[in-house]
Structures are given as structure tokens and as C-alpha cells.
Amino acid sequence: MRSPTADPVMVVHGPEAFDAGDVGRLIDLLSPRQVLVAGVMARTAAEESGLMVVCTDERPSVVLAALSGRAFLVNRGKTPESGRIFGELVAGKLPGLVHVETSSGTVYCWNRGDVVLAEEIARLTGYALAPVASDETQREDVREIRGCLPGEAVFVNGIVIGTATAETVVLASEDGSLRPVSGLDPKPHGFEKLLRAGLPDIRRAWCKSGAVRRAPPGRGERARCRGRIAVIDHCGHTLYGELGEDVCGVLAVGDDTTAVCGHICSHSGIPVFGVVDGDGDGIVAPGYASGSVVVEVQIGRDDDVGQELAAVRDLETDSWEEWVEETLRVLGGRVRVVIDLRGG
Structure with missing residues (x-):
């Protein structure tokens, strides 16, 4: 009889499942007909892995809800408990969910999900099977972010x-x-940046804690030296939507945004010109492509300097190196160079 796991789609959340080798191993064991990747850093890790997957920028619950056939979620939480909590959050938005949590070696069958599929995955992987129910009680104006580790970014x-x-x-x-x-x-400045775009719906906002990726980035061949310069201002998670074949570099504004853009673009070989002011939270392993430069603002805030550059500098160039040189001249003594990978 045909295995129940032959038809489902595997939906992978987060980079850790790729970095730890879970995804490749589960593909070999379960033979899913398709692997969909949810999340920004998961896409970066997926591209570096070389596995045949389809990347999306959507959240796992959105990806799973759009599927008409059988599917299951793969996740590796930073701890087994945070992994279970994440699965519960996703399950609360779906009628049922099969959740493979690799940090604990558990197949959770949430809210009377596909029991046959969950049992077969548990048999093939050797993971424990756990039928569970999600707690859907939530006050309209309050949001709890659970599974945090004291000291990590939120x-x-x-x-x-x-x-x-x-x-x-x-x-x-x-x-x-x-x-x-x-x-x-x-972090008052963080709340200010968040509210600048309008008060988020706290019930549906994307909330998380901890590093967005712990593994170091891959290194790729240097991208084109002429073309468009993408501007990413305090929203590194939107980078993939701005990247295209015509992009030769990225102007990143903000410490964490610069770190995220540098990490993602390292694999693609796209250099970054980052504008920071020293209030980064260490949310991702550092790494930059050749040609990248990061400057720290000495007077004022990175917001203001970044907005000024986006307004006064031409965002099309025949030479990334010349664009960087001219940008440094425009900034003059208002910044100091803290990373310079030109010629490196």
C-alpha cells in the first residue's frame, strides 16, 4: 500500500532546520512531493543548502492554510519548549496541524490533525508522537510572546x-x-520605529524573540558592479522583495537592518553600504560580501543620515565602488568607517 507520507507537502519554518541538516534528512526519510520554505532567514539557509525547495515570504500558518492537500510543518526551536510553543501558535490559526519538532524529536498532532500522517511520520523518523490541543484564549488588546530567554531581543x-x-x-x-x-x-527607539508605520494589530502581528539566525552566512561570488541600489530602512525582513537581477548593492539603514542585509547578501555576493549608530542587538551572525562598507554616525541618528542619503544620492550607478566613494565624500566627518571590505 502506498505510504501516507508520499503525497504531503513539507513546510519548513526557520533557518535552524536547514543549518542542523534536519530538512535533508527528513526529505530522504519522508519523500514529500514538495518542500515549501516560510520566512526570510529560512530562505537564506535554504538557498545555501542547495536543496530543491520553493521559498516563500509568508508565515507558516498562511502557507499551510493555502494548501488544499495534506501537509506538515517542520521546525527546530531554540529550545524544545519554544518549539512546542511555536507549533501551538501556528495550530491556533488552523483547523488541525501535524508539526514535526526536531529540537525534541517529537511529532505533535495538534487539534485532531491528520493522525494517520502523524503516526507514519513518527514511525519513519523514530520521533515520539504527541496528540495535543492548542489554547486559543487570547484577549483582544493583549499579546503574549512566550518561550523567550531573558537577555534576548524581542x-x-x-x-x-x-x-x-x-x-x-x-x-x-x-x-x-x-x-x-x-x-x-x-527600547524606546524601537517602539518609535514600529509605530511610525502605524499601530500594528497586536493579535496578528509577527512577534518573536532571539537571534534570527545563529549560523554564519555563506559566501558567494561578487554580484554585478553596476545597476540599481536597493534601499532598506529599518526593515531588513523586506529585503527579498527589493532584490532583483538589476541590483548591484544595498543601502541599509539601522544597526540590525544592516546586519540582516549583510548576512543575506553575503550568499548572493551583493555588497552593502550600512548606516548605523551603535545600538545593534546582535540578532544575526555577522557577514558581508566583498565591497561592503559600514559607517557609524557620529552626530545624530542613523535614521536621519540614511534618509538623507536615499534622498540626495543617485540610486542607479555604473560603478558600486565609485558610488561608495562619492557617498563617503558626501558624509564627510559625520561618520566613521567601521567595516571596509573594498578590495577584500
Whole structure:
């Protein structure tokens, strides 16, 4: 009889499952008909892995909800407990979910999901099978971010809003603003950047904690030296939407945004000109393509300098190196170069 795992789609969340070798191993064991990748850094890790997958920029719940056939989620949480919590969050948005959590070696069958599929995956992988139910109770104006490790960065919609001081961070939306209730050492500038785009729907916002990827980036051949310069201002998670074959470099504004753009573009060989002011949160392993330059603002904030450059500098160039030289001249003594990989 045909194996129940022959037809399902595997949906992979996060880079860790690729970096740890889980995805390749599960493909060999389960033979899914397709592998879909959810998330920005997962896409980077997937591209570096060389595996035959299809990358999306959507969240796992959105990807899974759009599938008409059988499917299962693969995740490797930073801890087994955070992995289980993540699966519960995804399951709360779906009628049922089969969740393979590689950090603990568990196949969770959430909310009466496809039991036959879950049992077969558990048999083929040797993982434990755990039928579970998600807790869907949630106040309309309050959001809990669970599974945090004290000291790590906390994100809302890709922007760091502070540092966790407890395992659960509680945020509240009230009076047209967003405030921390407990478990967070807030970063006022982070809240400012978040609210600049409008008050997020706290129930549906993308919230997470910890590094976006712990493994170092891959290194690729240098990309083209002429073309368009993409501008990414405090929203590194939008980078893939801006990258195209005509891009020869990236102007990144903000410490964490510069780090994320540098990490992603390292594999593609695309240099980054980063504008920072020294308030980074160490959310990703550093790495930059050849030709990259990072400057630290000495007077003012990276926001202002970055916006100025995006407004006054031509974002089409015949030479990335010449564009960088002229940009440094425009900035003059207002910045100091902290990373310079030109000629490297």
C-alpha cells in the first residue's frame, strides 16, 4: 500500500532546520512531493543548502492554510519548549496541524490533525508522537510572546522593541499606542520605529524573540558592479522583495537592518553600504560580501543620515565602488568607517 507520507507537502519554518541538516534528512526519510520554505532567514539557509525547495515570504500558518492537500510543518526551536510553543501558535490559526519538532524529536498532532500522517511520520523518523490541543484564549488588546530567554531581543513585525527579562513578554495595545506590560526592557527607539508605520494589530502581528539566525552566512561570488541600489530602512525582513537581477548593492539603514542585509547578501555576493549608530542587538551572525562598507554616525541618528542619503544620492550607478566613494565624500566627518571590505 502506498505510504501516507508520499503525497504531503513539507513546510519548513526557520533557518535552524536547514543549518542542523534536519530538512535533508527528513526529505530522504519522508519523500514529500514538495518542500515549501516560510520566512526570510529560512530562505537564506535554504538557498545555501542547495536543496530543491520553493521559498516563500509568508508565515507558516498562511502557507499551510493555502494548501488544499495534506501537509506538515517542520521546525527546530531554540529550545524544545519554544518549539512546542511555536507549533501551538501556528495550530491556533488552523483547523488541525501535524508539526514535526526536531529540537525534541517529537511529532505533535495538534487539534485532531491528520493522525494517520502523524503516526507514519513518527514511525519513519523514530520521533515520539504527541496528540495535543492548542489554547486559543487570547484577549483582544493583549499579546503574549512566550518561550523567550531573558537577555534576548524581542521583535514585533521585524523591529526590535526591547530585551526580554522573563520567559513571557506581555504587550498591550491601548489609546492608539503599544506599551510593554511585563517581561520586557523596552527600547524606546524601537517602539518609535514600529509605530511610525502605524499601530500594528497586536493579535496578528509577527512577534518573536532571539537571534534570527545563529549560523554564519555563506559566501558567494561578487554580484554585478553596476545597476540599481536597493534601499532598506529599518526593515531588513523586506529585503527579498527589493532584490532583483538589476541590483548591484544595498543601502541599509539601522544597526540590525544592516546586519540582516549583510548576512543575506553575503550568499548572493551583493555588497552593502550600512548606516548605523551603535545600538545593534546582535540578532544575526555577522557577514558581508566583498565591497561592503559600514559607517557609524557620529552626530545624530542613523535614521536621519540614511534618509538623507536615499534622498540626495543617485540610486542607479555604473560603478558600486565609485558610488561608495562619492557617498563617503558626501558624509564627510559625520561618520566613521567601521567595516571596509573594498578590495577584500
